[in-house]
Every structure is written in structure tokens, then in C-alpha cells.
Amino acid sequence: MSVLLSASELKERLLAIGAARYHDKHPFHRRLHEGRCSRGEVAAWALNRYYYQSHIPIKDAALIARMDDAQMRRAWRQRLVDHDGAAPGEGGVAKWLHLAEGVGLKREDVMAHRGVLAGTRFAVDAYVDFVRTKPLLDAVASSLTELFSPAIIQDRVQGMLRHYDFITPETLSYFTARPEQARRDVDYALGYVAEHARTPDRQQAVIAALEFKCDVLWSMLDALHYAYVEPGHIPPGAYVPPSASGET
Template sequence: MAALEARLREVGETRYHHRHPFQLMLQNGELDKRQVQAWALNRYYYQAMIPIKDASLIARLDDPELRRIWRARLVDHDGEAPGEGGIARWLKLTDGLGLGRELVVSTRGILPATRFAVEAYTHFVRDRTLLEAVASSLTELFSPMVIGQRVRGMLAHYDFVSAETLAYFEPRLTQAPRDAEMALDYVKRHAQRADQQQAVIDALRFKCSVLWAMLDALQHAYVTPGQVPPGAWNGEPGMGGQPT
């Protein structure tokens, strides 16, 4: 099983979004405020869909113990009360960046490719085997590293963000390792055959592609050559994006 873990870590090393040019620009202070806003606006859709993805996974778990463990993820994102949890904290980030809440929550200004990538993830978790669904969350093995680089870089380079507006990320540094450890343990116990282990590797590759595609879309639309797709957010806080 150490061999499987080594293969998974190799996938992360080569394919995770810590290597994406948009992530590098974000953490190196090379984006302007509008580009950072576009990142936060689009990433909101990922945040909003994660608990829906997790709820569909929980619905397929027949072991109460596993459901109880996985349930913590719903609480992390949705909170126990209005204004709590990861989604609410992400909205503090978009507030802090000057984006209108109605625009953000409506998701009408997100890029088409953001929507397709996030939907592909939720459908993958719903439709594939439970083993693949669990394995697709294993990008979380690598997220504390990229979050640390992003937060440090953004605080150092952008005067329009603060530790308070980036507060979303702080709890993730403990939540993500807890979740990833559990998912890795599950995968190691359930991927016994070679074909199952390959399915696990492929699920992680797929998930890396989801995250990569989201940043590709931002790079294409808002960096170079600046091709904002029709109907997507046009750079004006609270505006842009056609009403649905």
C-alpha cells in the first residue's frame, strides 16, 4: 500500500494546481485586482458545490461510522448556523474584494468552463464507484501546501486583501489533512486489486484536471489574451453576467 500512496503523491506532484500558471501569478502578486476578483467569483461555485458533492457521497455510504466521519465535511462548509462555515467565509472574501453578494451567489457571472469543470466533479462523485468517489477527494493531500503558498503570497503582494478576508483558508489547514487522511485510509483498505488501484490513480488525475481546467479558464478569460466569454463577469463589481 506504500506503493499506491507513492503513486498518488506522484500524481499530485506533477498534476496538482500548485503548478498552474494562474496560481503562480496569484501567489507572486502578478495579478491585478480584477483578476483576483475573477478568481474568487469563479471559485465560489466550487465552494458552493462541495457540500452537494459530499451529500451525494454520504448518501451512498452504508456504514454509519463512515457517514458520521464524512458528515464533518458538510458542517465545515455549511456551518451549524447561518453565517458560519466555509461558504460564508468565502463570501467574506468576495465581500472584501468588493464583489456584490447577489452576483456571487447567483453564479451567473462565472465562466462556462468553471461550471462544466465543477459539474464534472459532482457527476463523477455521483456516478462512479464509491472507491473512485472517495479517491477523487485526495487532492486534499496537497491543498495545505498550495493554500500556504497562496495566502503568504497574497498577503505579501496585494494591498486589497487582509488576513481577515483570507480567513477562509485558515481552518482548511487542519480540516484538509484530517479529511485526506481518512480518504487515504479508505482507499488503501479498499483498493486491493491492480485494477482498483489504477481506478484510484485515475480518479485523482481526473480531479487534478478539474482544478487545472478551472484555472485554465481564468487564464484564458482574464489574463491573456483577455477573452471574456459572452455572459461572463466583465470586471464590474456587482454587474455583468446576464440575468438568468
């Protein structure tokens, strides 16, 4: 039923998925960037997002563990360096922890994932499991949401600095290096996909992998929006902001 796409047709299909399903279209992201979140909502976002961020090097290591080719392992290894750094306190995950502390959370609570939503855990765990168990091409393709991340990062940093007095450029330092890293990562992953998705079935698997990853990010925001925007919806055991009364 599917036909073989050219490399540029496949890339267009992937870009169209982002245009329809990437989480910059989610109501919670608009709320966050437009300054409509309470401080408690921003804290809940940071806490839950840290669960995602802290699993990224685990996901990348699971991917590297499946690569037979040393050159590919070396290239992908840079992602571990970016996220885990060279020493404690360095790297992207540490910068996310810094962001979470900057919005008022306790470091040890964040590191222990205390109060993280079940919806966040299940989505992130599904992503790690996908990368562990699906064919390598699908696993690489699931990283392609980085095609869309430089734009959302620009919106987020500008919007958050403008609207929240408790956010400083230093709190958001995680995002400084990310757009360039993401562009480098995505060039590599796109090159791999173009080279290896050579049948209609494999191309459809690439498309499905990117849709799956968009679902992961989207459902994290569904869970967050449901729990923290309307009163009375915080699930048992989840983080309760100091004042859940909705002050901005």
C-alpha cells in the first residue's frame, strides 16, 4: 500500500508530523510561554520534565548498546557527554536540576522523582522501552523530534523570561547550548534514516517512530495540564504545589 518516498519526500513527511503533533501545539505549552502558568504549575512542569531529561542519557546508552558499528557509537556518544557532562554538576541533566531548584523545588525531591505524575513515568518509560526493543532504525528515528526543538526553545526562553519574575537567564541556562547540539544530532540521525529507510515498510516505521515520540511528549503535557491547571485533579501521590490555589 505504501510507496517508496525519495529522501526529500520522506523529510517533508517528517516535518509535517512535527507541524501537526509536536508539543509546541499543546495548550499547556502556550500557557507556559504566554505567562499564564502559576508558579506551582511551572514547578510541576520542571519536576515532571526532569524525569524525562534524566532518562535521556539512559535512553541514549540503550541505543548505543545496540549499535554494531564503532563509528556510530562514537558519534552517538556525544549525546552522553552533553547530558551527563564530565563531572558532577556539569551537563544538561545537572542544568535541568538547577532549573528545577530555580523554580523553588528541593534538589533531593527532584532527583528522587518524588511526586512525578504516573502519566509522565509511563510516557518516558515507554520511550526508553521503545529504544531498547524496536529495530535500530526506528529507535534512531524516534530522536527526530529534535528537528523541532530549536524553535520551541526560542519561544520558551523568550516567553518565560518576559512573563515570570522568578525566572532568570541563569535559571534557563540549560537551553543555551541545546539548539546547536540538537541541530548537530538531528543532522546525524536524518542522515542515518535517509541511508537506512530504503523500503516503503521501513519508511513507514520511521514515520510511526516520530509519531510515537510526539505522542510521548504530548501525553506528558496532557497529564500535567489535567493535574495542575484545573483544581481538584492532582492524582494521589503526586506533587502538590505550596499554594495550589492558582496564583500567577
